[in-house]
Amino acid sequence: MAETNIFQELIAHCKEYGYIFQSSEVYDGLAAVYDYGQNGAQLKKNIRDYWWKSMTQLNENIVGIDAAIFMHPTVWKASGHVDNFSDPMIDNKDSNKRYRVDHLIEAFAEGLAEKDGTNPNGEALLANMDALLAKDDFAGLKALIENNKMTCAVSKTSNWTDVRQFNLMFSTEFGAVADKEGDNIVYLRPETAQGIFVNFLNVQKTGRMKIPFGIAQTGKAFRNEIVARQFIFRMRDFEQMEMQFFVRPGTQKQWYEHWRDERKKWHESIGIPAEKLRFHDHAKLAHYADAALDIEFEFPFGWKELEGIHSRTDFDLSQHALYSKKKIQYFDNDLNEEGKPYGNYTPFVVETSVGLDRLFLTIMSLAYKEEKWTKEDGTEDSRVVLKIPAKIAPTKLAILPLLKKDGLPEIAKELMNECKGDFMCFYEEKDAIGKRYRRMDAVGTPFCVTIDHQTKEDDTVTIRYRDDMRQERIAISDVRKLVLEKIS
Numbered sequence: 001m002a003e004t005n006i007f008q009e010l011i012a013h014c015k016e017y018g019y020i021f022q023s024s025e026v027y028d029g030l031a032a033v034y035d036y037g038q039n040g041a042q043l044k045k046n047i048r049d050y051w052w053k054s055m056t057q058l059n060e061n062i063v064g065i066d067a068a069i070f071m072h073p074t075v076w077k078a079s080g081h082v083d084n085f086s087d088p089m090i091d092n093k094d095s096n097k098r099y100r101v102d103h104l105i106e107a108f109a110e111g112l113a114e115k116d117g118t119n120p121n122g123e124a125l126l127a128n129m130d131a132l133l134a135k136d137d138f139a140g141l142k143a144l145i146e147n148n149k150m151t152c153a154v155s156k157t158s159n160w161t162d163v164r165q166f167n168l169m170f171s172t173e174f175g176a177v178a179d180k181e182g183d184n185i186v187y188l189r190p191e192t193a194q195g196i197f198v199n200f201l202n203v204q205k206t207g208r209m210k211i212p213f214g215i216a217q218t219g220k221a222f223r224n225e226i227v228a229r230q231f232i233f234r235m236r237d238f239e240q241m242e243m244q245f246f247v248r249p250g251t252q253k254q255w256y257e258h259w260r261d262e263r264k265k266w267h268e269s270i271g272i273p274a275e276k277l278r279f280h281d282h283a284k285l286a287h288y289a290d291a292a293l294d295i296e297f298e299f300p301f302g303w304k305e306l307e308g309i310h311s312r313t314d315f316d317l318s319q320h321a322l323y324s325k326k327k328i329q330y331f332d333n334d335l336n337e338e339g340k341p342y343g344n345y346t347p348f349v350v351e352t353s354v355g356l357d358r359l360f361l362t363i364m365s366l367a368y369k370e371e372k373w374t375k376e377d378g379t380e381d382s383r384v385v386l387k388i389p390a391k392i393a394p395t396k397l398a399i400l401p402l403l404k405k406d407g408l409p410e411i412a413k414e415l416m417n418e419c420k421g422d423f424m425c426f427y428e429e430k431d432a433i434g435k436r437y438r439r440m441d442a443v444g445t446p447f448c449v450t451i452d453h454q455t456k457e458d459d460t461v462t463i464r465y466r467d468d469m470r471q472e473r474i475a476i477s478d479v480r481k482l483v484l485e486k487i488s
């Protein structure tokens with residue numbers, strides 16, 4: 001089946017099995033905003049916990065915080081977001097549809113694919129676009145769109161406005177009364193990082209942190225994305241998991257390379273195959289960066305950014321020092337090559353920033369499988385299965401009494417009570433066992449245990465493994481230990 005069809009199937013599956021619903025669906029939804037259902041919320045939490053643990057528990061020099069979504073409006077002036085957090089856009093005058101310039105050109109370039117699958121014209125076009133974006137050459141971008149006769153998907157015309165910048169931050173008013181001067185305007189944070197920068201001194205002092213050290217945070221971020229598409233890949237309300245690593249000036253390149261490699265390894269540890277990940281260096285560096293790359297994943301719709309690794313220099317801390325008129329520095333009493341303390345300086349920062357929702361989509365697109373096979377009697381069989389790695393699967397164990405009678409439910413409930421303090425279990429006694437197994441496959445539960453009449457005789461149960469459908473008989477007293485081993 002074509003990749004795009006598979007993607008549509010995955011979206012439908014996410015809804016059918018309680019993973020993701022469109023926000024406010026009863027009112028026909030809100031564009032690019034999604035709600036996580038009972039299984040989605042648990043999977044998201046498991047991914048978030050896995051990240052949090054690997055950052056804050058496995059690294060002795062990284063601590064976690066939880067800053068508020070609202071911040072003082074000057075934060076966003078200092079960070080450059082008020083002036084710079086914008087994307088070049090172009091409107092089609094006939095349909096009034098607005099496009100992000102890079103998306104319009106990328107979609108056009110993809111369409112240039114030649115018969116043998118290579119796309120030299122498309123690649124040349126993209127290289128041209130990158131060069132123009134790097135120079136903020138808006139007239140050049142418009143000319144590129146017009147000269148290639150790119151058309152609007154709605155009006156089919158190439159009647160374009162000039163290319164303009166649009167700020168992506170959402171704003172709202174603070175307090176009850178609207179202020180004519182606009183002094184009470186606050187922004188919904190477009191990234192979690194600034195909450196870390198403005199707390200740098202609080203954390204460093206109260207935690208007696210010594211450089212190099214990191215501050216990690218997970219939380220909501222909001223961007224008024226003009227072209228929001230591809231399901232939860234690009235949302236207006238999403239979650240980030242960011243870590244800012246504060247280092248001695250001059251050592252940032254070494255730490256940038258360190259975190260680039262560590263983060264790729266981490267993605268592999270959560271079950272993403274190495275060949276589905278690659279680095280993409282930024283052609284145009286953001287105003288704060290001296291090096292930046294994306295860790296890209298091969299989504300069903302192509303290679304796209306999953307995580308950003310940015311060497312942010314001392315830009316953010318220096319800007320907050322400037323705007324707040326406070327000294328934001330670190331005193332380093334380690335000795336340099338001349339045997340003197342390094343003294344006071346503004347630390348440099350290497351950032352790792354991954355979208356939780358994008359990671360969720362990554363895991364789901366790898367997990368979703370439609371399998372078909374021929375049985376021993378020659379008949380065809382099939383199933384839809386979510387092969388989510390056991391350590392992050394929402395439910396770990398399904399406990400299934402074969403029948404609703406003969407004392408089997410009582411034994412099953414006892415096992416449930418033994419296990420549910422350690423991991424998520426699900427109990428089900430309705431329907432034939434084969435049907436229940438298929439439902440657990442579709443929802444991604446890695447282990448099913450069936451309690452039958454033999455259990456009453458010899459205290460054994462059948463354990464069934466989701467990925468290869470293998471079944472074996474084990475002692476009921478070993479179930480909890482076995483599942484704990486598999487998910488640790």
Ligand code: ATP
Nearest residue numbers: 225233234235238305306307308353354355357358
């Ligand atoms: P893109 O180029 O895709 O717009 P970006 O470069 O603006 O992303 P960053 O500012 O580096 O993204 O944000 C860090 C991470 O946050 C991204 O790698 C991505 O995983 C996630 N992210 C950013 N914007 C969104 C969004 N609108 N929806 C979901 N996740 C997002």
